[in-house]
Amino acid sequence: MAVGMAGNDVRRAGRQAAGHPLFHRLSRAGLAAKGVIYLLIGLLAVQIGLGDTGEEADKSGALQTVADKPGGTVVLWLLVIGFAGLALWRYAESAYGQPGPDGRKATKRLASLARAVFYTVSCLAILAFVLGQGTSSSDDQSKEFTAKAMAEPGGRWLVLAVGLGFVGWGVGNIVNAARRKFLDKLNTGQMSSRTRKTVKVLGIVGRSARGLVFGAVGVFLAHSAITFDPDKAKGVDGTLREFADTPAGPWALVAVALGLVTYGLYTFCEARWRKIEVVRSGR
Template sequence: MTPSVTRKAQRAGRQAAGHDLFHLLSRAGLVTHGVIYLLIGWLALQIGLGRGRAEADKKGALQTVVDNPGGTVMLWLLVVGFAGMVLWRCSEALYGEPVPDGHKPAKRLTALARAAIYTALFVSVLRYATGHGGKGSDEQSKSFTSEAMAEPGGRWLVLAVGLGFLAHGIVGVVSAVRHEFLEELRTSQMNPKVRTAVKVLGVIGTSARGLVFAGVGVFIAHAALAFDAGKAKGLDGTLRELADTPAGPWLLVAVATGLVLYGAYNFCEARWRKVEAVRS
């Protein structure tokens, strides 16, 4: 590909990423993300209160959507929303994030990693919508761990994945406590009361999500160290383990409430998040 063709392709990509329709699709993706976490938090809350048996993960959330009136339509809207998330994260990887130092390689690599994660989520939701079902988070975690550890050096790959989840969770909690997420929002468009409310939702919600991701990482790393795939857990299993701590089900209720608040925070992101690509 010649330099002129490359420049034209980059210019066309920037124009597409800067279009109002693209921004709308990006915000729709944030709404989708919020819906999923609201449902996961609600399902976990029901488990903590002894009222539910559904899996508190993406599969359980999608099944909850399907089981309600208009569920099929809602499910396809979620597919479109996750497609928006993928495109948005890809644009950030290509052109940078509209935050301080958002154009730097580290930020772009992070966006690329998130794009890969949301691509996997998009594919799984699409499969669910087309009737191909899907595995629960625990089954997926155990299956990945078992298959990976059967390969040479796979045990260390699983350990690296577990440590990656753990690090991601810890970074999420630290970022929440330091209010770094506010850099991604148009706080100047909020009045003082709204800004305070959004900050509270962001701190509690992002911290709860970070703690759960860290927990998933601990279980995956433990499975690698013990060389036992059965010890790996996904989102649902990690949340259920919280009910077996000395704090009892109330720790699960607290974290589940935090996940619900994180879903609500995603709706705030859909309203005030900076989604425009960085201009060169």
């Protein structure tokens, strides 16, 4: 009885904290930090498409770009705080539910938990970079994961499942972008008609580009599992560079890269208008 009451008190306190304006601001700061990362990845990929093969077009390259600029360390710490805010927001959603009438469904709460874990890993990776421990490229991380997984019993099937999961998630992003489902998660009533149209275009283009890239990442993971060759796996940087080898050449890479830049801009819009309130009732 006492344990149950204590548990209820903890949940109530957690829900109140998740509903606090400061928590909302931290969550929105996290969305802005996410926008910065995608914006930089897209710009780096554009440079690669135009002939500059310097920094990797992934999170490690984006962090190094920030670090090389005046005041970069301060910005990196802000990114750490922002991604911590993203993780906490998603953990709150997994515990109490997402905004909307079906926000407490198990599938939605599990999706929030998966995103929370992803943002936690991202936050720790940025923190390690700030503390001077560096971070490996997405290609190296993908190959390392694939090699370790395949060395274990059944690991090949795990890699295949992860690859197919990325493919499904990427396709889902493209379909939802085409159906404008992302608008349901925004406070569109707070936008002017012109702003709403702009945000809609940014969302359709940006989310489709992100879905295409991560779907392609999944294809390479699945291919590595099928061929039992970890070197076939690619991260974001390697996947983006593959677009330059299509019949459209480097311009295909530039087009996809600009799509990621667009997604970064759309994420800034999310930071302003995203519905971030968790379910308050205990239904």
